[in-house]
Amino acid sequence: MAGAFSLREVLAAFQACVTERREVLLGPYLSGWRGLIRFLHTLGAIFSFISKDAVAKVQLMEDYCRGEQREQYVSLQAMVRYELAQGLLDAPGRPDSGCRTVLRLHRALRWLQLFLEGLRTARQDSRTSTICTDSYNASLAAYHPWVIRKAATVAFRTLPPRDAFLQIMNVGTAEEAVAMLGEALPYIGDVYDITQQLFAQHELLDLP
Numbered sequence: 001m002a003g004a005f006s007l008r009e010v011l012a013a014f015q016a017c018v019t020e021r022r023e024v025l026l027g028p029y030l031s032g033w034r035g036l037i038r039f040l041h042t043l044g045a046i047f048s049f050i051s052k053d054a055v056a057k058v059q060l061m062e063d064y065c066r067g068e069q070r071e072q073y074v075s076l077q078a079m080v081r082y083e084l085a086q087g088l089l090d091a092p093g094r095p096d097s098g099c100r101t102v103l104r105l106h107r108a109l110r111w112l113q114l115f116l117e118g119l120r121t122a123r124q125d126s127r128t129s130t131i132c133t134d135s136y137n138a139s140l141a142a143y144h145p146w147v148i149r150k151a152a153t154v155a156f157r158t159l160p161p162r163d164a165f166l167q168i169m170n171v172g173t174a175e176e177a178v179a180m181l182g183e184a185l186p187y188i189g190d191v192y193d194i195t196q197q198l199f200a201q202h203e204l205l206d207l208p
């Protein structure tokens with residue numbers, strides 16, 4: 001997925017994540033994130049502190065997926081099994097485990113789900129910044145210190161109005177973008193729900 005942002009490609013990536021056995025494949029999961037980050041880059045330098053963190057986390061996971069233990073990082077389920085069995089989640093000060101890194105992306109996926117649903121259902125004249133702030137406060141904000149919450153809220157204020165925002169998604173008209181969001185959201189929701197259940201089952205939802 002190189003080049004300009006394409007919502008269609010992000011949708012295809014999240015669609016390709018879930019296997020028949022309801023496993024979440026890390027390759028397409030990370031491709032979906034790469035696509036979203038590409039979009040974030042188009043929004044200007046004020047978002048760069050967010051994209052830097054997202055890139056670092058995606059890069060770390062891509063390194064695992066290409067590394068010596070790559071077979072253990074084919075799916076989220078395999079990764080959880082492997083890191084638990086190896087005791088990789090027990091050692092304090094392990095900010096580099098796959099599970100704690102995916103947990104951060106997973107929490108951000110909840111923000112994305114709320115934000116896209118807000119965009120899809122809001123009135124034409126709604127403010128993107130309000131939709132984004134409300135989605136953030138209902139999800140990710142609970143995990144961020146004051147200074148990050150403040151910087152994020154300032155960046156959100158620069159977002160273009162809803163219809164202009166829908167048009168920069170590169171799908172066509174605002175109506176076409178809304179239709180595609182309706183198509184994409186169940187796939188993103190599915191990935192979120194499977195991951196949430198997996199992490200809850202193994203008591204990994206609070207990894208420091």
Ligand SMILES: CCCCCCCC/C=C\CCCCCCCC(=O)N[C@@H](COP(=O)(O)O)[C@H](O)/C=C/CCCCCCCCCCCCC
Nearest residue numbers: 007036037039040049050053054104105108111140148152
């Ligand atoms: C379909 C197209 C339309 C939507 C496009 C949205 C594009 C969004 C792309 C990426 C989202 C960013 C994901 C950020 C992951 C943040 C993970 C995190 O919580 N990290 C914090 C904790 O990490 P550790 O310290 O424990 O390692 C870290 O402290 C965070 C630092 C940066 C600030 C994160 C603010 C997140 C705001 C998310 C909203 C993005 C705004 C996009 C505006 C459309």
